[in-house]
Amino acid sequence: MIKITDLEKFYRTEEVQTVALNKLSFDVKEGEFVAVMGPSGCGKSTLLNILGLLDDPDGGSFIFNGIEVSGFNERKRANLRKHNIGFVFQSFNLIDELTVFENVELPLIYTGVKAADRKERVHEVLEKMQIMHRKNHFPQQLSGGQQQRVAVARAVVNNPKLILADEPTGNLDSSNGNEVMDLLTELNQQGTTIVMVTHSEHDAKFSHRIIRMLDGQKVTENILV
């Protein structure tokens, strides 16, 4: 599903150029659950942003579903993203002005799903995430764990092939964290590919494979399953 080869990314300021990704190569097969680990500043988030088509690499190749996407313009990337990729963030990133239902509905609106279908899909996902009873609440009215469940619901509502999770349990206590990890595992078992960036060894153990990074490069790769 994902094949990156010699991927490079630099950040420039007026005087210094920092290497965020240094000729990084690996691939992720369909249905795989991969955890990416490494210390702060090693390039994990940059990698996730490129994988999520939020950012463009400065060099190397990125093949997504058999298509080279590294040169795509914003419109093409946005289009590919909204149909194929779901995101889960450490800080949930729910829109405060929208209710739970509306937050989850958002991706469906942007992919042009009809209102009646949207309602059905959102309800289905909310049921699955066991958050249906809070559908008319606003994010501030929910606990952290509940917010992250909403975020996961929003990530999966479009049935994406790939879920990118950026420290999904980072802001949660352990029991809520475990709940979220169980959810991701379940999604993975149903066929969704997951790439998760994490600091937590505990969370990483839920994955099939752990890629460890340092200074923008892959240092080791442990296959767990």
Add this chain to the structure above:
Amino acid sequence: MIRNYFKIAWRNLKENKFFSFINILGLTIGTSCFLLIALYIFDELTFDRFHQHTSNIYRAVNHKTNSDGQLTKIAGTGYQVSEKAKIDFPEIQGMARMITLGRTNVSTLDNSLVFHEYITLGNPHFFDAFDFEFLQGTPANALTEPHTVVMTEEMAHRLFGTADVLGKTIKTDVDDIPVKITGVLKNFPGNSSIVFNMLFSESSMTGDGFKNFINTDWDSDAFATYFLLKDQSNPKKVEAGITALIAENRDTGIPGKTELALQPLADIHFHSKDIEGDSGKKGSLTTIYVFSIVAFFVLFIACVNYMNLTTARYANRAKEIAVRKVVGASRQNLTRQFLTEAFLTTVIAIIFALIITKITLPWFNSFTEKQLALGIATDYRILLGIGLITIVVGLLSGLYPALVQAALKPLSLMKHKDQMNKGKVSLRRSLVVLQFVVSIFMIVATMVIYLQMKYLNNKDIGFRKDQLVVVDINSGDVRNSWQTIRNEFSKLPQVASVSVSSRVPGEWKNLPRVSVYNNAGAPQGKNMFFLGVDDQFLQTYDIKLVRGRNFLPDHSTDSTSVLINESAAEALNIVEPSGQFIEIPSVNFGGDFSPLDKPFLARVVGIVRDFNFQSLREPLAPMVIGAQNNPVHNIDYFTVRLAQGNTDVLAALKKMQEIFYEIDRGHQLEYHFLDEQWQLFYRHDRIRETIFTIMTLLAILIACLGLLGLSTYAAEQRIKEIGIRKVLGASTGGIVTLLSKDFIKPVLIAILIASPIAWWSMNSWLEGFAYRIYIKWWMFALAGLIAVAIALITVSGQSIKAATANPAKSLRTE
């Protein structure tokens, strides 16, 4: 999707009440001003366009060139010109002709109500050309019979207390025959250049004098004449044809030539400045331009507020924008969403603005002398305009923030929102500068207009204009008995002195000009104003006699004596009046110079100080002042100077009326106060001054609302910095200065930009006055000071609040 846009837009409005309030209030004020001015301009631009065939109606304008080659344009032509043209030229579909003969008493048959009204005559087919709405009667035969009249509903109400007057009769002083009312017109729209209270049929004038006059009249300019041409006719061809017709028939004894020009009806309002004999309301395109610019300025300031506040605050929405992008929103999706928000705000503001406009219109109408209306019956173009302005304001306010916000990269929004926000500060500051450029410009303009008006008001005009009552002479009996009346008036305890004169200052109509030859033989005639007065004139008006003597109380010996003003003395090179002869061979009552029966040979007996007879836009002109029994111009007015102190004016007026009745039973006392009449010279300047002042205040208010919003936001954003500075020992004063400084700089820059622009444009305006003030540096300094002070007051509240907050608290919020 749209529903979603609206939902989020509405919630955002509700969530950020303070900023929404500032945005909506600013836009409401801005659009209200804009709407009022737009209605005013629309009314002006649609003058005379309510007739179905406006574009085919032309006014006849005589272009007369005298023997010296001097061209005079007069709005009128001879009776026979229109009579014959109507037959000769197939292009002419209809013709309307009117003439105002003067004023007469008009009353109901039982004399219960008497009004002094103009006698205006109209030809039988007058209403073929125009679409004046008849409430009663039929246009086609309203003026066909003798002794018939069409009147406006207002006139009908005045006479009879009802508009239901068809078939009723009135009487006039013209003759004893009752006049039948054959039509009642709906009151004229405010933007009609053709207005009258009553229009009598031409055939009502049964006297031989009038008949003889019209039977041979090819040369006068007496008849206001309008031609309705058929579609596709070429007016130039008709013009040339009528000009040839006039040339064939005119009196060859009169030197010079006459050409006829056809002026489109729609052009009359704005393009008649150089046309004499046009008493209708005149419009000024300059005023229209100035008002348009001001209206757009104010609207622009309001839009800038929205842009600034919205872009300043987008850091707060960074997460939302990023999340939307991440879950699939395209740039267009987001642009549309932000535009929806701008439009929602705009629509709310426009609704408030419509309500405010509706409420303020009566007041606006009263001082602009208009009949503007806003409602469902309003012209569809105005309603379309309101729709258009909603779109323009929505786009103007929303497009920039929408594009900026939608173009942001989601990553930068999530990670570096502070840095991102700083990048746009310079643009925002430029917009604030622009707002204040406009505000300061308007402060300077208002100040200059105010000072100029004050200057005109207080300028020594060479006579004292207060306490003067001007009384019209409207009948031969009164004119002949002027001495008796003057004596009786003088006896009244409220009266200090009385004089008679041919014209009075402020009553600018037809102040005649005379050609004056020095020593009866100078080669070039001098063009001077002429006034006929009695021996009491100088005293009544308090005009200083500089040299020589005044007229003698015994007028019989002084009929050939004249006084001249200082300008005339200079032009005629007379230093000491000693009975020098001057010759006045011809006079011009508007139009062409025509010779007097015999040249008026006059002796100069005195020189008076220059005094202004006209608006101070006009320079002082040389003037010859003849005695009341001069051969050039008859007396037409009494001027009564009221005694100083506690004068019972009403009692005096009542007594004067009684004195008139003793001489002429039917003579109504028609009077005005000279200083009030004088103010009319500057009526439009005053309207402009008022509008400018109001717009300036509102523009500043809107700009300040913007500053208030920005400073509130800045204080919020810098709360941590302020906390740290305070922990490190900064004083409250230091922090207030720090925060305020940011907002004062743009105002200072604005002063630099606005000053030269304001100087140039206001200087151009002042150049239109013969008597004017000069723009001084301190005016800019004062305008700047006002702007800075207002800006400081606006932002300091927020700054002080931020500076006095407990740092422990503000640091904890991070």
